[in-house]
Structure formats: C-alpha cells, structure tokens
Amino acid sequence: MISKTTISEVNNRLDAVTVVGDYVRLEQKSGRWWGRCPFHGGGQEKTPSFKVDPDLKMYHCFGCSKGGSVISFVMEMDKLTYPEAIKNLAKKMGIEVIYDNDKDNNYEQNNTLKEELYELYARTTVTFQHFLKEKPQGKEALKYIKERGFSIETIETFKLGFSPQDRDFLFNFLKQKGYSEEFLGKSGLFSSNYKNIPLFSGRLMFPITDRQGRINAFGGRALPGLQSDNRETPKYINSPETEIYKKGQTLFALDLAKNEMRQTKTVYLAEGYIDVMALHQAGILNSVAPLGTAFTDEQAAWLRRWVEKVILIFDNDEAGKKAAYKAIITCRKNGLICSVADPQKDPDLTEESGIFKDPADILHKFGPDILKKKMKFIINDFEYLISQNQSGVNSVSFMFQYLEALDSEVERSDSISRIADIYRIERNAVQKDYLQWKSAGGSRVSSDKQESQKVDLQIRRNSDLSLLTVVALNMELYSEFRSAMEIKEIEDPAAKELFIVLEECFKYDETGLDALLLRINDNALRNYISDKAVSGEFKVNVHRFMEDGINKIRRKRLDKRLTEINALMRESERNGEDIVNIDELLAEKKSIDSQIRKLEGR
Numbered sequence: 001m002i003s004k005t006t007i008s009e010v011n012n013r014l015d016a017v018t019v020v021g022d023y024v025r026l027e028q029k030s031g032r033w034w035g036r037c038p039f040h041g042g043g044q045e046k047t048p049s050f051k052v053d054p055d056l057k058m059y060h061c062f063g064c065s066k067g068g069s070v071i072s073f074v075m076e077m078d079k080l081t082y083p084e085a086i087k088n089l090a091k092k093m094g095i096e097v098i099y100d101n102d103k104d105n106n107y108e109q110n111n112t113l114k115e116e117l118y119e120l121y122a123r124t125t126v127t128f129q130h131f132l133k134e135k136p137q138g139k140e141a142l143k144y145i146k147e148r149g150f151s152i153e154t155i156e157t158f159k160l161g162f163s164p165q166d167r168d169f170l171f172n173f174l175k176q177k178g179y180s181e182e183f184l185g186k187s188g189l190f191s192s193n194y195k196n197i198p199l200f201s202g203r204l205m206f207p208i209t210d211r212q213g214r215i216n217a218f219g220g221r222a223l224p225g226l227q228s229d230n231r232e233t234p235k236y237i238n239s240p241e242t243e244i245y246k247k248g249q250t251l252f253a254l255d256l257a258k259n260e261m262r263q264t265k266t267v268y269l270a271e272g273y274i275d276v277m278a279l280h281q282a283g284i285l286n287s288v289a290p291l292g293t294a295f296t297d298e299q300a301a302w303l304r305r306w307v308e309k310v311i312l313i314f315d316n317d318e319a320g321k322k323a324a325y326k327a328i329i330t331c332r333k334n335g336l337i338c339s340v341a342d343p344q345k346d347p348d349l350t351e352e353s354g355i356f357k358d359p360a361d362i363l364h365k366f367g368p369d370i371l372k373k374k375m376k377f378i379i380n381d382f383e384y385l386i387s388q389n390q391s392g393v394n395s396v397s398f399m400f401q402y403l404e405a406l407d408s409e410v411e412r413s414d415s416i417s418r419i420a421d422i423y424r425i426e427r428n429a430v431q432k433d434y435l436q437w438k439s440a441g442g443s444r445v446s447s448d449k450q451e452s453q454k455v456d457l458q459i460r461r462n463s464d465l466s467l468l469t470v471v472a473l474n475m476e477l478y479s480e481f482r483s484a485m486e487i488k489e490i491e492d493p494a495a496k497e498l499f500i501v502l503e504e505c506f507k508y509d510e511t512g513l514d515a516l517l518l519r520i521n522d523n524a525l526r527n528y529i530s531d532k533a534v535s536g537e538f539k540v541n542v543h544r545f546m547e548d549g550i551n552k553i554r555r556k557r558l559d560k561r562l563t564e565i566n567a568l569m570r571e572s573e574r575n576g577e578d579i580v581n582i583d584e585l586l587a588e589k590k591s592i593d594s595q596i597r598k599l600e601g602r
Contacts, residue, residue: 002086003098010090011514016057016070019089023077026052038077038262040064053534056513060527060534067530069514077262078211079305082518088212113186117244120179120187121207121215127173128161128205138162141204141223148274149364154281157256158206158273163220165202171195188217188242200237206252206273208239208291211302213255217245219273219291236272238291248296251288251303252276260286261306268341268375269295269327270313271320274360279313282359282368284375287313295327300334309337311378315357321388328381332405338381343374382415386422396423396430400437459528463556464495467549470538472498472516472529477546478506484550489557494525551599558592558599565589 017026017033024035027048037050040063049063052070060067068076074085090097132138132155141162145155164170174184184190191197203220210216217239241247253276261267268287270276279287286307290299303310310331314320324340331338343362362371379387382402389398399419406412416434420427459465468490471481487499501519505511510519513533520526532538538545565585572582 001100002083003100006090006095006098007086009095010086010093011057011071011512013093013095014057014070014089016052016054016059019070020052020059020073023073024050037061037063037066039066051534056533058513058530058534060531062531065524065527065531067527067534068517069530071514072517072526078258079302080211114244116183117187117242118214118216120174120183120189121217121244123177124170124174124189124218125159125161125205125207125215127170128163128207129159130161131164132160132162132205135162135164137164144223145204147364148360149281149367150277151281154277157280158253158277159215161205161207163198163200163203163205167197167201170198170201186242188239188245192240199239203237208245208250208252209255210244210250211254211258214244217242217247217250217291219252221273247291249298249302250291251299252291253280253288254302256280257286257288258306261303265306265308266311267303267307267309268311268313270359271315271323275313275358278359278363278368278371279375281363282371282375284372294323295330297330297334300330300336304334304336307336309339311339311341311375313341313359313375317357325385325388328385329401329405332381332402332407335407339378340381340384341375342377342379342384345377345379382418386419396425396433397437400434403434404438459494459524460492462492462495463549463552464490464492465498465528466538467546467553468495468498468502469529469532470542470545470549472502473513473533473538474542474546475502475505475511475516477542478502481546481550482506485553489553494522494528497522497525498529555596555599558596562589562592565592 020026020033020035024038026033026035028034033052033054034048035050035052036048039061050059050061052059057070058067059070059073071082071085071089074080074089075082078085078088080088087097132142138161142155145160171184171190174189175181181195185195189199191199200218200220203222206219206221207215208217208219219239220237222233222235222237238247239245252273257267257280264286266286268279268284270279270287270289272289276287276289288303290296300310310327312324312327314324314327328338328340359371359375362374385399385402396419399415403412403415406415416430417427419425420430423430467481467485471477482503487496487503490496490499497520501516504519505516510516513529517526517529520529565588569582569585
C-alpha cells in the first residue's frame with residue numbers, strides 16, 4: 001500500500017489548475033476556473049459549464065453533474081486505479097513513493113524492474129528509429145513504408161524503426177550500455193532458447209505502448225529480401241508477455257487514440273498496425289487494434305471506460321469475417337454498441353475503385369481523403385451478421401450467440417422478431433429454438449452484470465442529507481455530530497450511505513474530501529457531494545447548520561412517534577378495550593411534548 005505520508009504530500013502539493021489543465025483548456029473568471037466539460041459535452045460546449053476550484057482541489061460540471069477531486073478526475077480521464085493515479089502524479093511532482101507493509105521490499109523491487117524495462121524499451125526504440133532513418137541498413141524498410149503512402153509525420157508519430165539484420169548487434173550494444181545478461185533475459189527482446197539472439201532482426205519495427213504512452217513491447221514485420229537466412233518466416237512477430245506487457249490487456253495506439261475516443265465516445269477497431277496508422281493519417285484518430293490475438297473481454301472492458309460504440313474494420317476474407325463475428329459478440333457482452341465499416345456501400349464506388357481490402361490498401365491507392373470518406377459507410381452489427389448468413393432456416397442458430405450477448409431484453413426481443421421476418425419464420429419458433437439452445441448450454445456468455453445493472457441512489461434534498469453533507473464537508477464537526485446522532489435516526493438512503501462513509505473515514509483515520517469521495521460507491525451521491533463542495537453552500541455558519549439539522553431530525557422523529565401514539569389511542573378507543581396501556585402512552589406523549597418545547601426553545 002502507498003503510505004499515507006506519500007498520499008498527503010501529493011494532495012498538499014497538487015495544483016488543481018495545472019493538473020486539470022493538461023486535459024481541459026481552463027479560463028479564469030471571478031476567481032474560479034472554467035472550461036468545456038470533457039465528459040458530457042465532448043469539449044465542444046458553447047458555454048463552459050465545467051468548474052475547477054483550486055482551493056478545494058475539486059471539479060464539478062453544472063451540465064452533467066459529474067464532479068469530484070482532482071485525483072478522481074485523473075482516474076476518470078486516464079482510467080487509472082487510485083494507486084496508479086497517486087504514483088503518476090507523484091512522479092510528475094518529483095515525490096518519492098513510499099509503501100507501507102512491504103517488509104521484504106518485494107513490491108519496490110518489482111516496481112524498479114518495471115521502470116528499468118520501460119527505460120530499456122525507450123532506449124531500444126530510439127536505436128531502431130536511428131537505423132530506419134539514418135543507417136543504410138534501414139533504407140529499404142523506409143522506402144517500403146513511404147511507398148505504402150505513409151508520411152514522415154506518421155512515421156515519427158508511431159516511432160517506427162528498423163531492427164538491424166546483424167544478430168549480434170543488439171545484445172552487444174545493450175551490454176555496452178550496462179545491462180546485465182540476466183536482465184536482458186527478462187526483457188522479451190531475445191530468444192528464450194538463445195539468450196544473445198534477438199527476437200527481431202531485419203524487420204520494420206512498430207513500438208507498442210501502454211495507456212500512458214510508455215513503450216512496453218514491439219511488433220516486427222518481415223520485409224522481402226531483408227531476412228538474414230532463407231528459412232520461411234512469419235510476416236509478423238510480436239513481443240512475448242513480460243512484467244510490463246500483457247497482450248490481452250493492450251491495444252495498439254491506445255495512448256494516441258484515447259483523447260479522440262473520449263470526445264466521440266466511439267472507437268474504430270482495425271486488424272493491425274498498418275491499418276491503424278493509415279486511419280490516423282486520414283484523421284481518424286480514434287483508431288486502435290488488438291495485438292496478434294482476437295479482441296478480448298479485457299480489451300473491451302478497457303474500451304468501455306472511454307467509449308460507447310465500436311466500429312469494426314476487418315478484412316472481407318474468411319478470416320476477417322470470423323474475427324468480426326467474435327469481436328461483435330465480445331463487444332455486445334461487454335455492453336458496447338457495435339457496427340462494421342462497409343466501404344462497399346459508398347454510392348460513388350466504381351468497379352475500379354472497389355479493388356481494395358483494408359484501410360492501408362485504400363490509403364496506398366487513393367490517399368487519406370478517400371479513406372476517411374469510405375470509413376463513414378457503416379452498418380450495424382445485426383445487419384452485418386444477417387448479410388453473412390443468408391443460407392436460410394437451418395442457419396438461424398447462427399444468430400443465437402449474438403442474441404445471448406445482448407444486455408437488453410427489449411433489444412433481444414426486437415432482434416428475434418426481425419430474424420423471424422427476415423427468414424419468414426414464426427416468431428414463436430425462433431424464440432423456442434433460442435431458449436432450447438440456451439438451456440442446452442449453447443453459450444457461456446459472461447459479463448459484469450452487477451456493474452452494468454447498478455442503479456444509483458435517488459438524490460433528493462432533505463434534512464437528513466443536508467445534515468450529513470455539512471458534516472462531510474466540515475469533518476471537524478464529526479465527533480460532535482456522532483455523539484448526538486445514531487444511524488438508525490437517519491431515514492434517507494443517500495444520507496445513510498454518507499453516514500457509513502464518514503464512519504469508515506473516522507475509523508481508518510482518513511481525512512480530506514478526496515478520501516471521503518473515494519469511499520462513496522454511488523455515482524449520484526459522489527457527484528452531489530462534489531457539487532456542494534464546489535458551490536461553497538455548506539461552508540457558512542456550519543456549526544449552527546449542524547445543530548439545526550440535528551434538531552430537525554429529532555423533531556421529525558418525535559412527531560412521528562406522536563402520530564403513532566395518537567393512532568394507538570384512537571384504535572383502543574374505537575375497539576372499546578385496552579389493547580395498549582393508555583397510561584404509559586400518555587406519559588410518553590407528555591415526555592415528547594416536553595422535548596419538542598425544548599427543541600423549539602420554549
């Protein structure tokens with residue numbers, strides 16, 4: 001665990017305007033900083049509704065009600081965990097990250113190994129770039145990529161390089177730079193059987209990056225006539241998994257695409273490196289690709305944090321169709337809307353212009369403007385699957401896995417009706433076959449249903465919530481508040497959750513609004529608290545506000561009990577028998593009247 005000392009230092013030194021300003025253009029008005037919301041407005045609002053309070057180190061949007069601490073803002077924008085956000089901010093501010101409960105120092109050692117691997121890959125990338133652009137060995141590779149239609153700017157953006165054919169070079173070069181053989185053996189740059197033989201030689205190199213833009217792996221493409229022997233070799237080789245690289249969790253060019261993905265809530269998913277580069281050169285910046293594997297649930301889960309819709313761009317051959325089918329199912333079962341790019345739907349298409357197979361091919365033959373135009377022609381996933389499955393009644397089951405992946409019963413029902421209409425089958429027959437297929441275990445679709453179906457609390461301003469809010473935003477009041485109130489006296493669900501969060505913060509000695517917000521699980525409540533923090537509404541006469549709030553809740557409880565007593569007495573009178581002890585009720589009523597007069601100051 002990161003120590004509280006480190007967390008406190010990060011919070012104390014944090015400059016809210018500087019941090020948020022890396023993501024949103026801010027302007028100062030009336031002592032506050034305003035910008036266009038990066039969440040609901042896509043940064044395109046006419047009137048800025050996104051406010052940053054540098055004193056509280058909070059943000060809040062008055063348009064979509066999203067808000068929280070600056071640390072939670074970084075977590076949301078970069079899709080980081082709390083520890084990852086703290087470590088990234090600490091690194092930027094030059095703060096040493098100290099860990100608690102790390103007796104064997106294993107965590108720190110592992111973290112150091114990762115940092116050294118990132119440094120190694122950054123250094124190796126620069127070396128490969130030098131070979132591509134400056135060395136005679138890289139001349140043919142540079143010629144090849146330029147002839148494919150790629151500009152120098154694109155080559156620079158993606159940091160393309162060339163791995164020298166000399167199989168002794170890289171190992172000797174890195175040894176001279178001070179890297180040990182043991183460390184290089186863990187790097188993923190060399191053969192697992194021959195420790196000094198590089199995994200990549202004579203290849204066009206594509207650096208792979210993590211979400212923060214740190215290079216953690218490579219993809220290498222073989223080029224005709226540039227291999228060092230006559231053995232048949234795969235067109236592409238990808239790095240093995242290492243301490244810093246997990247293939248199923250990584251997407252090529254995600255760091256370059258994520259800002260545009262945030263703005264558009266959409267991502268183009270292509271098959272490989274070259275296609276993604278072509279799309280970026282055409283101005284389609286929200287483009288990524290899986291890495292030598294099928295599109296995974298983990299990759300879909302990461303994308304879901306930024307986008308709502310995925311547009312697939314796969315080859316139209318059999319392999320591409322199978323990959324598209326699997327990707328559609330993966331998208332749908334992870335809550336992503338899915339469509340498929342269909343350049344053939346371009347109404348201006350001629351027989352000559354129709355001869356292409358992928359984005360890189362279109363870029364090569366027609367240029368970036370035509371590529372961008374053709375990527376606007378898309379069909380939804382249902383229509384795409386139907387178009388691939390026109391063989392009739394016996395193939396209706398082709399759609400069952402798709403039906404199962406849908407997370408909406410309404411959409412599933414509508415799809416079943418459409419299938420029945422398309423194949424001219426009774427709807428009940430399709431429904432029956434689907435249910436039989438499902439009961440027979442035809443699909444093992446799994447998704448995070450709890451998260452996707454989570455319902456936020458209904459936030460309604462009332463005396464309970466107002467009282468808990470003033471205490472939450474003025475934690476120095478907590479001890480006095482807790483001695484006067486118990487959770488059973490609180491009725492509002494949102495206020496109850498806030499009461500529990502305050503208890504947890506007190507129990508674990510966590511101070512500050514950031515710690516409080518991190519413990520609130522409900523989005524609506526978190527946004528409500530951040531809104532009130534930024535507004536300053538609960539910062540004036542707070543002690544009096546708390547006392548009045550406690551009195552209101554007590555009065556409400558007493559009034560409720562009085563109503564119950566009167567009802568019991570009336571019922572006893574109607575029945576003509578003593579179903580309750582009237583004397584005890586009268587005594588309790590007298591006591592309550594006395595408490596009410598005291599609360600009213602009489």
